[in-house]
Amino acid sequence: MLSRAIRSSPKLPVTRSIVRTRHFSSLDLVPNEPAGPSVITDKVPGPEGIAASKEIDTFQDSRTHVIVPNYEESNGNYLIDADGNVLLDVFAQISSIALGYNVPALLELAKTDEFAKAAMNRPALGSFPPVQWAEWLKTGLLTVTPKGLDQLITTLCGSSANETAFKCSFMAYRQRERGGPEVAFTKEEMDSCMLNQTPGAPQLSVLSFKSGFHGRLFGSLSATRSKAIHKVDIPAFDWPAAPFPELKYPLDEHVKENEAEEKRCLEEYEKILVESKITRPVAAVIIEPILSEGGDRHASNDFFRQLRLIAKKHDAYFIVDEVQTGVGATGTFWAHEKWGLKQGEEPDFVTFSKKMQAAGVYHKKETRPNAPYRNYNTWMGDPIRALQAREMIKLIKQHDLVSHTAATGSSLASSFKSVFSSSVASGKVMNLRGEGDGTYLAWDMASPSLRDSFVGKMRVNGIQIGGCGDQTVRLRPMLTFGEKHAEILVSTTEKVLREL
Amino acid sequence: MLSRAIRSSPKLPVTRSIVRTRHFSSLDLVPNEPAGPSVITDKVPGPEGIAASKEIDTFQDSRTHVIVPNYEESNGNYLIDADGNVLLDVFAQISSIALGYNVPALLELAKTDEFAKAAMNRPALGSFPPVQWAEWLKTGLLTVTPKGLDQLITTLCGSSANETAFKCSFMAYRQRERGGPEVAFTKEEMDSCMLNQTPGAPQLSVLSFKSGFHGRLFGSLSATRSKAIHKVDIPAFDWPAAPFPELKYPLDEHVKENEAEEKRCLEEYEKILVESKITRPVAAVIIEPILSEGGDRHASNDFFRQLRLIAKKHDAYFIVDEVQTGVGATGTFWAHEKWGLKQGEEPDFVTFSKKMQAAGVYHKKETRPNAPYRNYNTWMGDPIRALQAREMIKLIKQHDLVSHTAATGSSLASSFKSVFSSSVASGKVMNLRGEGDGTYLAWDMASPSLRDSFVGKMRVNGIQIGGCGDQTVRLRPMLTFGEKHAEILVSTTEKVLREL
Structure with a gap:
């Protein structure tokens, strides 16, 4: 868990930041999240995901597919895939999901007459x-x-x-x-x-x-x-x-x-x-x-x-x-x-x-x-995206999610610093960066292939994480990403680094 | 009315085509349309529309505004504007509305869980x-x-x-x-x-x-x-x-x-x-x-x-x-x-x-x-637009709207030919074209300024029609445009040409 990483580096002010995030009710926005990741197939994607990609490939290039999600079941920070695997998503559709999957307040907006009419009278x-x-x-x-x-x-x-x-x-x-x-x-x-x-x-x-x-x-x-x-x-x-x-x-x-x-x-x-x-x-x-x-x-x-x-x-x-x-x-x-x-x-x-x-x-x-x-x-x-943005901006302000993310990012940076300065990361991880930039943290792996292995193994361990550049891992979690998720992310990173 | 134009040219097979369109239940898709246009302000846009544009202009260029519609009230082939004017819309948002405003079957789609989740989990x-x-x-x-x-x-x-x-x-x-x-x-x-x-x-x-x-x-x-x-x-x-x-x-x-x-x-x-x-x-x-x-x-x-x-x-x-x-x-x-x-x-x-x-x-x-x-x-x-397209394609097929539009266009072309060959159009209208291309009819006016006057006067007479090129008027009605609408369009065109 995160605590292990933190305890090994008592100087870092992690606990304060994490406690502080409790004041922000970010999780109120995503109240029905799974308790944590759960991977039930040997590989991710599993057979259902592979079959779905194959079907799509008859008419559309599927070589870039990562997983085939079941968006109806996904929730908050968790993406559920075609095989029923539950993944903590810190890539967020290439950084394009602000609050989470199936956020009740947004689904409510989508069901209003205003939204329906804006959608169908473009x-x-x-x-x-x-x-x-x-x-x-x-x-x-x-x-x-x-x-x-x-x-x-x-x-x-x-x-x-x-x-x-x-x-x-x-x-x-x-x-x-x-x-x-x-x-x-x-x-x-x-x-x-x-x-x-x-x-x-x-x-x-x-x-x-x-x-x-x-x-x-x-x-x-x-x-x-x-x-x-x-x-x-x-x-x-x-x-x-x-x-x-x-x-x-x-x-x-x-x-x-x-x-x-x-x-x-x-x-x-x-x-x-x-x-x-x-x-x-x-x-x-x-x-x-x-x-x-x-x-x-x-x-x-x-x-x-x-x-x-x-x-x-x-x-x-x-x-x-x-x-x-x-x-x-x-x-x-x-x-x-x-x-x-x-x-x-x-x-x-x-x-x-x-x-x-x-x-x-x-x-x-x-x-x-x-x-x-x-x-x-x-x-x-598109007016419906303006309506969606309006609702999201309102929620971001109401829940003070920008401060929340700044605090989460700061504590997360400390935790990663601690993990990456330990022996598990030695020779594998370098150039941790983005401290002070909220949750936009990134680091390099020793080689492009090591980065790709890391990302693949994280997925099998229940984390959907993304790369960029040649050998970089980048974090792009949602604004409702908080203490609970950070603990899972850091401990899984540590586990996977150990296995690499 | 259309009948007048048609009667003056008994050779044209208009009536058959118009009767034929009755077999296609295009209007079932837009059952609550206004009976016809109704313009209640002296100019279109009226004071409410002008005020709305002025408000938008504080942050966005409004010089291209034509009217400011009330989409919640618009229905089928009829656009209702901020001032309550009811306009028959044969421009259809620059040819981008296929079936009409607030089509019940599409609003129903927008209210499904499938659509709402697709909209909010992009x-x-x-x-x-x-x-x-x-x-x-x-x-x-x-x-x-x-x-x-x-x-x-x-x-x-x-x-x-x-x-x-x-x-x-x-x-x-x-x-x-x-x-x-x-x-x-x-x-x-x-x-x-x-x-x-x-x-x-x-x-x-x-x-x-x-x-x-x-x-x-x-x-x-x-x-x-x-x-x-x-x-x-x-x-x-x-x-x-x-x-x-x-x-x-x-x-x-x-x-x-x-x-x-x-x-x-x-x-x-x-x-x-x-x-x-x-x-x-x-x-x-x-x-x-x-x-x-x-x-x-x-x-x-x-x-x-x-x-x-x-x-x-x-x-x-x-x-x-x-x-x-x-x-x-x-x-x-x-x-x-x-x-x-x-x-x-x-x-x-x-x-x-x-x-x-x-x-x-x-x-x-x-x-x-x-x-x-x-x-x-x-x-x-965007998946929601794929869902919307799927529903529209289904409706287009169910109601045979492509044949319907071919027939409507053919009858409309005949009616326009008749009007444009009469004295009201003399020296004002030329180059009627698009016969055989459904409702994609167009004609030129004698000058760019005459075209602009025509389009403006059509609006005051309850028709939202569009131009293109330098002096062309183009029709871009929806696929649910039928006999009733055609009669109004042709008779109004005749009236406006007379006034020009």
Whole structure:
């Protein structure tokens, strides 16, 4: 159990944090959870899961299947699969379930007339918004606007949220070059854009960072630099990528080196911004607060603050991609809150999706396009996901789940530190990171194959955990993940490390 | 009323068709519709609608708002707005409502446990598909697979469906060049793609057609050639566009000219395919069966069949974009069914969204990528939209709504022909088209401003109708649109033309 790990390291303030989480009634939201994991098949997936995947494979690629869940039976932090295995889920559908499976309060919402009618009368929001649209957003998504950003464009997924921010940036950048919103497009611009040629289709770029992930559509994939298998064979825009610091852990033992590494990256970043001005100016910079798919890579708050200031200095808009980090799990509602950006230094765009279930872009009024129909499509989001987000935001606030997750994460970090400094982890685990970022903890395993074995063995031991990067294990539990779950997670990690 | 228009032209077989639609119980699906339109404010939108838009405009661009509906009260083919105006809706949320508002059978579905749990436990479908996933699709979306295409990738919207087809095409094209699925990527490919450079990010293209519309994201927008305002200031891929025939109407009076025009376009199309091989080979051709946003532009079945065969001849994949035309409203379930493609000539990809509510790409197993995670993202569609599609497909079949719509469209075309050949339309209306394409009728007005006046006056007279292209009016009614609605639509059109 967790207690064993903690007792071996009496200095760590684990118990206090764990006790503190009791004040937050996170488990009230998921009252019918199983008592713990239970694996009844020799392998996971078992025969039923394998048969279900095979059936799906007749019409859809099943090679990426992990397990085939029975969502009707799953509950809270526990996923139940086709074979009846009960797994503690700390991956949460690639970080996209905020509160848990079959949360009674959300099922209740789904059964309301309001929700049913919103689901079955899906509007073209840009032209025929429901009469309740302002109310739904003002009591929901607009109650968590990142500081300084009071405008919202809703979309259907994270990739399109990012591409919407790109489009806004390109339009605003060209508008500034043109001399303002009232300056008309030239005939040459209007004609050439129809041929995908300059000046109407300008040679501008989005700068992203190596190991960054921003989506899989053609614009977002051009900014994505996670893995070659995501990009190979797909035409891409000739956009630049700046280096992201490779920090050394534990941080307190590598202060100087890490400072130098961040400085190196900032210099290279600024150099690209300057040099691009001649060839393909950078209209926008996009960054994740924690580079997630790319291996849970962190940098200091000061590094991010410098990124923002340098972008401003070179007239590039600054997009913070909070698709994975947003909605409380890093210990603040938005991960970039920690950077300490001052008034006037706020990002120009913050994008979200995943745990919010709704997706979109928060921005400033100055980046609203100068003419209608420039950022427009049929659906422009989905009202039921806005309703779901509203309910989840209400519950997150009511149950103070952001503080709860900060506390849980802090205690969990201490427990892992203790386990990973013991002999069971020796030579197997390194670079524990994410302390202070809620439950967004991650560590590297000694090799990609060891990581894969670890993840597989965790599953057989009742934990659905995920990887990222080449050899990283990342935690992405829900906001209702608490003391009970942490104990199971840590003790199982210890057990599996021992077996590896 | 319709009868007046019909009586004036006794040769037209309108009555038979209208009587025939009575056999289809389309109205059983929407039993509580208002008896007809009713406009109670001087202008539409009225004061409540304007106030609602103003409130939304504090956080979201409202310049594209048409009306602000009260979806809770809307019913069947009738949209009720914030001011209580009752409008017959023949635009259907830009062609995305298949059966009507608040269809009892769909509201019932929304209230089931199955739907509620699917809504609130949204999976990462590529990795954790629900145990019912195969059943949901095999009894729904897979019962309407276009001939020859038994594979399905689900997505969230039409733009991403098209971009998924692009990605599949690029991968399959490069795989063929490489020598097969088992040939490994080179190190140079893997390294260069991370820098967005060739050969990993290849110089390949998608050929589309002038006036075509395929979406607003960066890949789909590069293929879109509808209007400059959709494209200006946005970087685009250097992809080619072929001319689409500008047919003259009525078709039977311009047979020779139209044949020559189609021949000219086919020659130019093939020339581009050949010439692109040197610079930026065309990996895929994408075409809508009716160019919708671009002004409801039609071509002959033979033209489309030739497009397909010429693409094959030059090794380009062939994507039919049925995002707007799919799901029965053109008188066949898929509009391209009419082309008469023989076995072995089927499209490689058919994309859908809008009226299906679910979105995705039907394709062949040979275009499944050779490795997992190449076409992958977090959600890969939404199970509740698959459930909704399943229910709608069931209802469409039960009520034979495709035949119903073919018959309604045929009678409607006759009625419009009659009205438009009378003095009220003289000098105002031209190029009625879409006969034989169900209710997908369209016509041009003498000028863009006349079109806009017409659409505005129709609204004040109780009809929500839409435009496209520069001066086109397009009909996009639901599949439950029938005789009663047609009478109102035709008589109101006649009245408004008289007033213009």
